[in-house]
Amino acid sequence: MKETKINVSVYIATSLDGFIARPDGDVSWLHEVEPIEGGDDAGFGEFFGSVDVLVMGRGTFEKVLEFDWPYGAMPVIVLSRSLTEVPKKLRDRVRIEAPTPQVLLEKLSQEGFKRLYLDGGKVIQSFLREGLVDDMTLTTIPVLIGEGLPLFGRIDKDIKLRLLECRSWNNGFVQSKYQVLN
């Protein structure tokens, strides 16, 4: 049962068959889809503006490092037991941690953070399994890729959700926002 006050939010895109990336982590298929007309960002900017800390796994971090750093000055926690060093230019905003999800949330809550953006399949799965995710905004891309890194994984018991919002765009994106009924 979650007792900390920090809100944990997921905002992520998947293929219609539920993958966040191809088996090797490739996400270029996401960008092969026609973008939404008029530069609409599917609510990402608004979401990103509502969080004050980002938590991701090592895999996601290493993927993001291949591109220009997209998160500005947002504090980022990378969950990893193997990673030891953060690239120099990111040391003022990225730190590596390896606590359990529950301990991490307590710590971040004590540090005054209010809403956490949780990113990356394995990290999302581990927080979901422990009943620590509050809401998920899922954008479904109109493509089947057949195999890859799944968003969801094994859980010990069913997790029920409440649909808060659902919208779609002309390019075929469907976005559903769920409250997780932990």
Place this chain on the structure above:
Amino acid sequence: MKETKINVSVYIATSLDGFIARPDGDVSWLHEVEPIEGGDDAGFGEFFGSVDVLVMGRGTFEKVLEFDWPYGAMPVIVLSRSLTEVPKKLRDRVRIEAPTPQVLLEKLSQEGFKRLYLDGGKVIQSFLREGLVDDMTLTTIPVLIGEGLPLFGRIDKDIKLRLLECRSWNNGFVQSKYQVLN
């Protein structure tokens, strides 16, 4: 490439993590969710009224036999190489076939059928792999069940889709209708 004139349509529900049933075929979790208010059937009646033949795999057929036969007088084809007998009371409307998807479609097209309702995970996967599905109406149930029989499976190449319609209900069902861009 599809050359027959018969339309192949999928209408199916999945958990948010993409399963159509638990590992043992159990679908009772589908019915544990609050129904849509006012007896709305999420468009199933309208869809069922638009098809003239139903094709399913052996697994689905055996599951359906556990309940009252829900398909009235609709002609049903069960795809199976192992099944030999149809229960006596269904012999006037159910037949067992084992051709390839392409050959089946040619045959049904010659018999005058216009729109086929394709049901069951493995059968849907095999038709999708061969580029033989025209449209899919997918209803996402607001629950994660963690493991089970997946709707989608391995494919040889990406399959792009066009979103035709998207709607949601107060009980959290999200229904997306896609045209398959074969």
